[in-house]
Amino acid sequence: MLLIDCPFCGKRPELEFRYAGEAHIARPADPSGLGDEAWGRFLYGRGNPRGMHAERWRHLNGCGRFFNALRDTTDDRFAATYKIGEERPMVAEPQGARKA
Amino acid sequence: MSAPFRLGAGGRIDRSRKLRFWLDRKAYEGVAGDTLASALLANGVHLVGRSFKYHRPRGIMAAGSDEPNALVSVGSGSRFTPNLRATQVELTDGLVAQSQNRWPSLGRDFGALNDVFSPLFPAGFYYKTFMWPKSAWKRIYEPKIRAMAGLGRAPTLPDSDTYTQRYAHCDALIVGAGPAGIAAALAAEAHGARVILCDEQAELGGSLLAETKATIDGKEASAWLSDALSRLSHSPNVRWLSRTTAFGCFPHNMVGLAERLTDHLPSPSEGRPRERLWQVRAKEVVLATGALERPLVFPDNDRPGIMLADAARQYLARYAVKPGTRVVVVTAHDQAYRAATELAEAGVEIAAILDIRQDASGSWAEQARGAGLHILSSTTICATSGRHRVSSVEIAPVGRDGKVGPRSRLACDLVLMCGGFTPAIHLFSQARGKLRFEERLNAFLPDGGAEGVRCAGASRGIFGLDAAIADGVAAGEAAARDAVGGGVEAAHSPVPLPKDLDGRRLDPLPHDRSPHRVKAFVDFQNDVTAKDVKLAVREGFRSIEHIKRYTTTGMATDQGKTSNMNALGIAASALDKPLPDVGLTTFRMPYTPVTFGTFAGVARGELFDPVRVTPTHDWASAHGAVFEDVGQWKRARYFPLKDEDMHRAVARECQAVRQSVGVFDASTLGKIEIVGPDAAEFMNRIYVNPWSRLEPGRCRYGVMLREDGSILDDGVVGRLAADRFHVTTTTGGAAQVLNHMEDFLQTEWSGLDCWLTSTTEQWAVIAVQGPDSRKILERLVDDIDLSAAAMPHMSVREGHVCGVPARVFRVSFTGELGFEINVPADHGRAVWQAVLDAGFSRSLTPYGTEAMHVMRAEKGYIIVGQDTDGTVTADDVGLSWAIGKTKKDFVGKRSLARPALSDPGRKQLVGLVTEDPELVLEEGAQIIAEEPTASHRSAPHKMIGHVTSSYFSATLGRGIALAMVAGGRRRMGETLYVPMPEGSIKAVVTNPVFLDPEGKRLDA
Amino acid sequence: MPDLSQARRSVLEGLGSSDGAHGALSLLPPISRLIFRGRISTIGRVAAAFGVEPAMEPCRAAVSGERAALWLGPDEWLLLAREGEAPAIIGRLADALAPLSYSLVDVSHRQVGLKVTGEDAQAILNAGCPLDLDRHAFPIGMCTRTLLQKTEIVLWRVAEAAFQLEVARSFAPYALRFLQQAERDL
């Protein structure tokens, strides 16, 4: 069971968290102004990198906050967690990382 | 019955406490401190099982959890456990064990024919042979093979034991309480660390338990051990766990421990859990798991009476058992000399020590020589004989050219073998540690890479008592330093290998026989021979992972403890590659088998899962309600009177609501209170509906979509004040809706000033529905004007019911005049009773979820998740009227404009009535447009929809159904067909609102 | 018309408390509970009106007399007070906070209070709670939502050897039975 560092509560067991999809996919400010293609990309276009993945988690059975995390998909290690609205921190890409 | 092979003195046993036990209905006697294995050996019993594939007689080979052969079943009935290692079963008075894999008996076993025909059973035999015809596999081959093979048999009764679990945290978890582990624990404790020390054995001490002569810090080893344990047990910072196996290493230093609490007790006291699962989160882990002795690979090396050399020494030293009377030792390692010397001192005759090496000059070898033991260097074993116990071996010299010389025969009843030691790196490897191959040991050693996990002692190739203790101290100090800071900067680097612990061998011993005719076992548990591994390579397998699967070596419960390295050595030779290039197979958890009970813990029976009940549950239960599960909730489905079946009970309940009045517990509905000046704006964005102009005191049926346009949930929302909404959700959708709303508030619209609070459990909800409902409420409420004029359909008022603060909604899911009383949950039961009392004279009828479902279907009200799935939009189910047409945006709105979501051919909600009114369609049944004729009954038909809800409506006197049908709204009046096994059913498409389409009853 | 306003009936009525030998479990009497949610700038006025200054530090409870404010999230506090006080507190906060925006919701009946005390308290809770409850890791005054096996709880250490639990009403029987079993299995 992983330990996940909630930006509010600190390191807590994975059991208390729920995964909430890829991070930094902002809802368009004016969806009606978007073509079907662009809206479709917003709805369904998601990365699947081998390596560092920016993703959302919620400390559901804790402070209830959604937050962002950088997780290495090759070994599950969390490189960083940060609050919603904060910029994605710079962390070294793991060896063998590959965008997909 | 006394044990003839027990020494009169010595050992860590209590001879005054005699224990009687049975193996295969034969009674034996052991003593306290024995394992089943040591007690059997004390009785001269070596044969304890038959092998997995060839059903060859097998004996006890090891002394610990590495035992591959001596698997037994213990207990009976609901306390029956198969596949226990006799070496780990602590003897108790009255213990009943059975050998496995034999029929009819251990001595005579028909399956042993497999051995006679073994040339027919090479590696991959099953894959190759039982391929054709395909159908025979399921009917004939698999059942037969399964009946013959397998390890033990599964228990047939539910486990009557209980199990428990606990989370624990510590600075340093030390796995293995041998000299290195104990030293590490002492050192870590001394540096202020919170320590957990665990060991799989009953007694802590590991190899110290078999040290009869060594001294540590000037004390006898046993005295040092008891002093150390006493110090650890007096420390408030140390928890030590015996009979506790660390079976798996998980991310972030979570280690799974299985603690056996009662198996060693003669009769487990009632209610005590049998085992405890510990999930330990350690800042630092020290693995002091020791090393496993390797067998040698020579022809017929699996006869009962052929043991690991150091295992025999442990039986002697720890259990005072002579495992034989005349011993041949065959070795590639000096440790066997120690075993031979100690056995000789105990009066066991050593026929000869055969050393495959040309010379052995270590101190143990010198001691053996000094004791006058007969040592033959450069000597091998070509054959062994003896049906149920080894009776002789044939030995031969090996020339410098590798040629095997003339044989001679040695009589014996015990053969001891030692091929070296394999560090137990299983847990380290599970922790994703890196390994490196150490040529001098012919073993893989830990090489960093596992954060917060370090090995100590023999598990990292550091042998010898003093070296192991020094290494343990260093590891313990380093762990404490890393976990709690401070302490000394301790070096923790390898100690040079002591010369007298040298020696190793992975290749099979040379012999003079046809390699095709001998069986030299590598994996005893899985019956894999050297020949099988070579065959796999010959057949083209190159990866060790593939060789493992093809031959089954190192698989299953054993995980290759004694066999891994030998198999790897043989494969490397056959592949003509350096051993490290062949690689290592994955070490899987569990290290030794863990019972299902341990993983399940208390999650059985009433603690399997939370059972959520409403405030009126006990009343419903006392009044004969039949409950249904809705998620974790128990909801009353119907309330049968006397001998009513569901059909009649539901018909009666529906009629009561339609004609007079019924009462229903709706407490499970999800509720969320949305408060703040921006609450209405938030509602506008989350729901399809417009909310800005909904006046306080009024309600609206709300629908929310996912961003992809599909319906997420629905429910009635009451506006209590300009800045306060009382939202209801479906029972199953409550948590998901709250999560959905929080997500948008926290991440997309964090500027909105409104907040969510779950109030599902705050309110008990009592629905009073039917033409007479107002009359009942009027008797219970005095501060709310309930008249139609003052409180119209879809309104909400705050007031009191029987003096209890309440929110009263005038809403209806039945199509009748109705109210839903919300009172704080602890008052729910009393208010329910008050409602019942007030309705007594009007035959107020409690109704359940089934009647509720029928009545809502009569009105064409959907249930999200039953009539909808993740593809259905608001328009598909006829709810486009709810959409706020002037709203610029709401979640899901943009998706509704995608062409696919406005296709007129989409499935739409319609009603279906069967031609035969008595027929009730099956929910989930498919719908087709053309009548299937006899001639093309089996032809494929285009499925144009499916039935989503279907009931018998007593009110309408017929079966009614809701269905999703392609282009359904254009098909009104069309006849469609529902094909069923008994023939197709004709049904006519109708409006989904079957009853009172104008809603006159609602507005009464 | 009967007056039922005084008759609160706990969901745990009849389920007993500690039936293990250790006597570590007890049920807490009914109290008032409110969820306060709002921006941090409102907290000063809450403190003045409620009489307890809600902690800004995550996972900390503040106590004064019989009232307490438990941090549950960065914009969420659980206010505890004597039974029956909720309406008055709602009124006082409304006066004190106007015209600021916030949310205050009475959840007195939403959950149930349990207490686990004694030297075995940690071990009993750790049968299902995955947190480190050592007093250094989980000191007196710490509170948090977390899990107890298959249910969510609010866990609050009120003393060296005493933890208070808040469990959602319909999960409370499960939580109590689980703790009773954990106590028996020590």
Ligand SMILES: [Zn+2]
């Ligand atoms: Zn948190």
